[in-house]
Amino acid sequence: MSEFTINFEPLGLRGKCKNNESLLECARRSGVGINSICGGTGACHACRVQVLSGTVSRPSTVEYKVFTSKELKEGWRLACQTYPISDCKITVPADSMTTSQRLQVEGLEKKVSPELPFQVYHVKIAPPSLETPVADADRLIQALNNQHRLRCTSVDIDTLRDIPGQLRSWNWESQVVVRNKEVVTILYQKSRQLGLAIDLGTTKIAAYLIDMNSGQTLAARGIMNPQINYGEDIISRINKVIKSSEAAVVMQRLTLDAINELSADLCAAAGARPEEILETVVVGNTAMHHLFLRLPVKQLAFSPFVPAVSLALEVRARDLGLNIAPGAYVYLMPNIAGFVGADHVSMLLATDAWKAKETTIALDIGTNTEVSLIYGGKITTTSCASGPAFEGGHIKHGMRAAAGAIERLRIDGDKVQYQTINGGPPVGICGSGILDALAQLYQANIIDNSGRIIDSHPRVRVHKGQREFVLVSEEERNGKPAITITQHDVRELQLAKAAIRTGIQILLDISLCSEDDIKQVIIAGAFGSYINIDSAVAIGMMPSLPLNRFQQVGNAAGMGARLALISTRSRAKAQAIASRVKYVELASSPEFNKVFVQANYLGPYQITNK
Amino acid sequence: MNKDLVSTIADLNEQEALKIVKDRLSAGEDPLKIMEDARKGLEIVGERFASSEYFIPDLVYSGEIMKLITELVKPQLTREEETRKSGKIVFGTVRGDIHDIGKNIVTFMLDVNGFEVIDLGVDVPEQKFVDKIKESGASIVGLSGFLTLAFDSMKQTIRAIEDAGLRDSVKVMIGGGQISEEIRKYTGADAYGKDAMAGVTLAKKWTGVN
Known part of the structure; x- marks a missing residue:
């Protein structure tokens, strides 16, 4: 019995494929998560893969329908219809991967050449003697001047406390880290130079440990x-701080403890120590930024919504209580205005959206959604309160993206086909599944364009005085409560969808730009990376544009933080972006109510002249 | 026939509703009776909105239908009939907050239910509420706010009404966002409404209208 080795890219996982086993089955056994809504019958077309090398079975009739002859020539196949006949190399595109797998490859990778905010010098100094009893730090500074023509003017106090002991134990040889003419840290000559990039989100904190010289994560x-x-x-959270100043202290402490813990974990994973972290960059929305620095937030929450500071900041890590190298700094990217903060600047930086020549919409979908329109060399930005519905919040059977969540869904006649994260029995529905559900219900005419559930489908029923659509029935769950989308859920989703669409539309309107002019839509953020663009366009959350104009880029804010960490040029760009952006307060726009009401309808956004 | 107008408006059937109104007017029917039916229809719209069956665009649409009906009926009403309202209400989104979708829904429903609503808009300073209450002699005040921070502004507005010596002559309702009994107590309001219909029910109760 023959057995082939299958290489799954870009995951780099290998699996053994038995005779008469499809690529899909082999992938499953090998721990590669490939989407399959129909269960491998060739009906859903979700398991698209590309065969890069090796021989496989001929395309099936289904595949001739799904792919163009050009695509088939390029090796595009449905994994469930394809049987290897030799060792193969397969690419699984992000669209075909299940959520848990996509987390690992998330984020666009970008290269910049490091231009560090500090310099590191190798210095060897002579031991002191009775003839030259010069102080340790003074000899170090003299050596920097003599050996590297560098005039340092100060030494960080904590570093100073370490210098005599360290220089002696290292036999007078060390790496000296100098930042703005100050000796911030000295390192053992073999120490690595590390940096920490933090995306401080309202819900999640993402941390990246970076080699400062290579930029590698x-x-x-x-x-x-x-x-x-x-x-x-x-x-x-702001409300808690206004009520009690103690809450501000506790919340800052919680975040710092979490970041310290994260950095300790990351260092352990990389065989390093937190004291080797020579610089940290933090990006977050304005509220997260202010709470992290314990800046006043009250004025931020009341009209006209002004931050305490928008300029980029450099704060001594020690002053915040961050455990990295003594004397090292935290760089905080600039904020824009209102709640639109450094994370949006970071996203515009990482995606290069800010300098796009073509008309571009760049947005980061979350509990708060920030949207920018880049049009005719100008950047306008707004923030919309999209709420937690797409994270499963306020939805009867909603849940976060975790095992058992329905993440993809299709309505086919009386049947509902779905796929759960990790493939187990369904326990609820997460954001991408919720979005699919809304789009599928609308396209199947089970809800009308006003969002009303119509009583015409066998799966529509009335439960506790409210209409609902049954995704998975009690019988299908062996007696457990049914998983449904209720009329109220649809309303919550409409509000979320309308908020996002209103943001996009108001920016288009004030710039006198039409939907068709948009040449690219860049969608960042975890939720935005997993959604079906088809569904988002179908309900009118996204503009009605060809799908090839959309890009899902993953955690771009985290990427921007990494760029700023190793590149002072990127920091300068960030400041330039922040000062170029024109901020629009959505609710103060005279057109807001009209657009918002219109955006509540499902389907393509209709311009009204009323 | 009367029921027809009520249900066509409730079902948001614009063409049919306008036709019925025209027919009834040319049949010489009491215009007040027609308006009363139209209000009943809108009340059902409000109930359907409260139960999630209808949504914001439906409500706005029903308002547009009502506007067209009023335009048809108005010439037939005497001045006195036209202004016969159940009570005056001063309404606004409190200082620091600029959200008004929720407020607009409540004021619309109050208007439909026969109240004269004086809408002060958004980000309304305390003194403006006080001045308007004095000027209009309103007996009800509605304070709206979506931000949780608006609770402080509500509290300050109610205190300003008290300082002006007007607290005993008005009933104050608050609403919007995540308002609860605790917040009502905190602000010193008389009652809170969790949706637009609740606001109407309160206003009716306070003015003794059925």
Whole structure:
């Protein structure tokens, strides 16, 4: 019995394929998550893969319908219809990967050449003697001047405390880290030079440990923001701070503890120590930025919504309580205005959207959604309160993207086909599934364009005085409560969808730009990376544009933080972006109500002249 | 026949509703009776909105239908009939907050239910509420706010009404966002409404209208 080795890219996973086993089955056994809504019958076309090398079975009739002859020539196939006949190399595109797998390859990778905010010098100094009893730090500074023509004017106090002991134990040889003419840290000559990039989100904190010289990510991890106990959204957290100044201290402490813990974990994974982290960059929305620095937030929440500071900041890590190298700094990217903060600047930086020549919409979908329109060399930006519906919040059977969540869904006549994260039995529905559900219900005419569930489908029923559509029935769940989309859920989703669409539309309107003029739409953020663009366009959340104009770029804010970490040129760009952006307060636009009402309808956005 | 107008408006059937109104007017029917039916229809719209069956665009559409009906009926109404309202209400989104979709829904429903609503708009300073209450002699005040931070502005507005010596002559309702009994107590309001219909029910209760 023959057995072939299958190489799955870009995951780099290998699997053994048995005789008469499809690529899909082989992928499943090998731990490669490929989408399959129909269960491998060739009906859903979700398991598209590209065969890069090797011989496989001829395309099936289904595949001749799904792919053009050009695509078939390029090796595009449905994994469930393809049987290897030799060792093969397969590419699984992001669209075909299940959510848990996509987390690992998330984020666009970008290269910049490092231009560090500090310099590192190798210095060897002579031991002191009775003839030259010159102080240790003074000899170090003299050596920097003599050996590297560098005039340092100060030494960080904590570093100063370490210098005599360290120089002696290192036999007078060390790496000296100098930042703005100050000796911030000295390192053992073999120490690595590391940096930490933090995307401080309202819900999640993502951290990246970076080799400052190569720009390479050594380790990355994401955790929930522990401030969540003080409220899910920024307004409730700000409210807590206004009520009690103690809450501000506690919330800052929680975030710092979490970041310290993250950095310790990342260092452990990379075989390093937090003291080797010579610089940290933090990006977040304005509220997260202010809470992290314990800046006043009250004025941020009241009209006209002004931050305490928008300029980029450099703060000594020690002053914040961040455990990295003594004397090292935290760089905070500039904010824009209102709640649109450094994370949006970071996203515009990482995606190059800010200098796009073609008309571009760039947005980061979350509890708060920030949108920018780049048109005719100008950048306008707004923030919309899209709420937690797309993260499963306020939805009866909603849940976060975790095992058992329905993440893809299709309505086919009386049947509902779905796919769950990790493939187990369904327990609820997460953001991308919720979006699919809304689009599918609308396209199947089970809800009308006003969002009303119409009582015409066998799966529509009335439960506790409210219409609902049954995704998975009690019988299908062996007696457990049914998983449904209720009329109320549809309303929550309409509000979320309308908020996002209103943001896009108001920016288009004030710039006198039409939908068709948009040449590219860049969607960042975790949720935005997993959604079906088809569904988002179908319900009118996204402009009605050809799908090839959309790009899903993953955590671009985290990417921008990494760029700013190693490149002072990127920092200068960030400041330039922040000062170029024109901020629009959505609710103060005279057209807001009209556009918002219109955006509540499902389907393509209709311009009204009323 | 009367029921027809009520249900066509409730079902948002614009063409049919306008036709019925025209027919009834040319049949010489009491215009007040027609308006009363139209209001009943809108009340059902409000109920359907409260139960999630209808949504914001439906409500706005029903308002447009009502506007067209009013335009047809108005010439037939005497001045006195036209202005016969159940009570005056001063309404606004409090200082620091600029959200008005929720407020517009409540004021619309109050208007439909026969109240005279004086809408002060958004980000309304405390003194403006006080001045308007004095000027209009309103007996009800509605304070709206979507931001949780608006609760402080509500509290300050109610205190300003108290300082002006007007607290005993008005009933105050608050609403919007995540308002609860605790917040009502905190602000010192008389009652809170969790949706537009609740606001109407309160206003009716306070003015003794059925």
